[in-house]
Amino acid sequence: MSAGPVQLRTEQLSRVYPSGEGSVTALSSFTHTFAPGMTAVVGPSGSGKSTLLNLLAGFDRPTGGTVRVGDTDLNRLSEAGRADFRLKHYGFVFQSHNLVAILSALENVEFPLMLTGMPARERRERARTLLEQVGLGQRAHHMPAQLSGGEAQRVAIARALVGDPDVLLADEPTGNLDSRSGETVLNLLMAPARAGRTVVLITHDAEVAARADHTLRVRDGEVHVEVPA
Template sequence: MREGAAAAGLRAENLSRIYPSGEGTVTALAPFTHTFPAGLTAVVGPSGSGKSTLLNLLAGFDRPTTGRVLVDGTDLHALSEAGRADFRLANYGFVFQSHNLVTILTALENVEFPLTLAGVPRKQRRERARALLAEVGLSARAAHLPSQLSGGEAQRVAIARALAHDPRVLLADEPTGNLDSHTGERVLALLTGLTRGGRTVVLITHDPEVAALADHTLRVRDGEVTADG
């Protein structure tokens, strides 16, 4: 991957998400404040603890009940829906447990897709996509559809796609959850390498071995967030 992406100032301030439930409420995420440093932060906790709620708030996919998410001083949730989408396109990359590739596009076209949305000229975006596929070891699979790729190959294409516009923040939700241990290790090596040059990577996992590779750890239980360091 390209080195030199500047660290983004990703910060949660008094961030919470509370849902109505019958005559009461359910606290999916209790208010917390945290600055995400450059490097890899693992968010760990059991299923239903609030990890995905946290990631959705950091991404601007969901609105907080209280607080805000700041990226270099920009309040993500003060933007309009279209404004948040544009901001994500310019500043965020995403990798999910299911690779979420577009089934009718080749691996190369999938990596190009964010650049197409951003209006990057065809020659430039194709060169970028080919370079990223080479970085994840999939140059020979560029013309293959997702259905023709193994799970690990598809996930590596997804990582290449997430890096297409050189995002400063990368959010990953259980990116190795559907992979065997050997393939998962290769994908994790790619993700840990993304922190070169100061990129901020936030990775949700329930696997302590994955969390052990992180520079920093947040633990979530029953909606309460604590930092290990």
Template sequence: MTLRAENLTKRYRQGEKEVVALSGFTYAFPPGATAVVGPSGSGKTTLLNLLAGFDLPTEGGVYLGDTPLHALSEDERAGVRLRHMGFVFQQWNLIPTLTALENVAFPLLLAGWPRRARLKRAAELLEKVGLEARLHHLPSRLSGGEQQRVALARALALDPPILFADEPTGNLDLEAREQVANLLFALGEARTLVLVTHDLELAQRAGRILHLKGGRLVREEAPQAKG
């Protein structure tokens, strides 16, 4: 399922001034990992929010296959996200009162899976990210790296074709960053992964890097094709 943006533009008012957060962004994201980099204020987070349907463009559109995401209602966009997209955030966003197992199973609950099936699927995913011994731990009893691995397992619960990662290693120490990065690229290999990051070393592991500046796509590179 192809994710593509056509002439994607986002403007908003800041007092009496009009701010252009993103301008004329057009790109079709191929399978595999695409990293989006650029200085603060370059439009990275705006782009991710538009691609995921969290926000709507001022001009242009986002298409998931033949579906115009920008033309759907808020409830319809939420349904598309649940069925077709997974998300890994810098702050993990785990539900503090749910165990690791319950956090991973939560999207399956929303999708209507029966209890036994969703707990089985969640346990399998937690085993994949090396947390089979932490199934019944609350987030407060997990390290930052463990919480991010739970978040990654949760993002993959419904096997989405599109995976968004927003600064997924930003709050982790060096060892945890490496663990999460390895899992992210390994588990995201068979899908379209859009990775927003300030970490250029992490970005270099993607098949493509999109450079944003001033809300515009100024350069694309394919680091793995070098040398």
């Protein structure tokens, strides 16, 4: 967490996987500074979008190059160090909400703060505030199985935002939702982008991508920055 926007930057970022007697380049020498706001990452299946997201998050290590968040080079951190850094500086929203089934909506939102050691009263208050902001204050004590798909995804967004992350990564967050729920989720994700945070959104939906401030198009491991007409 930080007092202001923190820059996310890649430098000659690449990922090559062994394949039989050869290799497959999943991402090729990508250098880019992510501007504050929402960046949509688009491209066909297998193009390298998920590889890029995994590298940006530090879930995977690059074959070459760096990912920096502020002054921190993720590749210089240990696995435990990257996990701790993600907890403090990242928020994640996936196509499947990934809520913990045995925890209530409120407890799911609290969970990342519990891992940081935040006192119970403070984290409970913050989680309640986020649930109110996503319009689910009245559903705080419902279990995930009692929520609709759109509601569960809104809980997931509250969980992603509760730590005030510097970087928010979203992988097809509207993919399983009807158009109305998808619109609600997209608007919630755009709020931190408007506040100057860095939001990176993978999407197959051209209408969703059109709402973003910036667009990256990925094809065969090559990433291109789209310039508005």
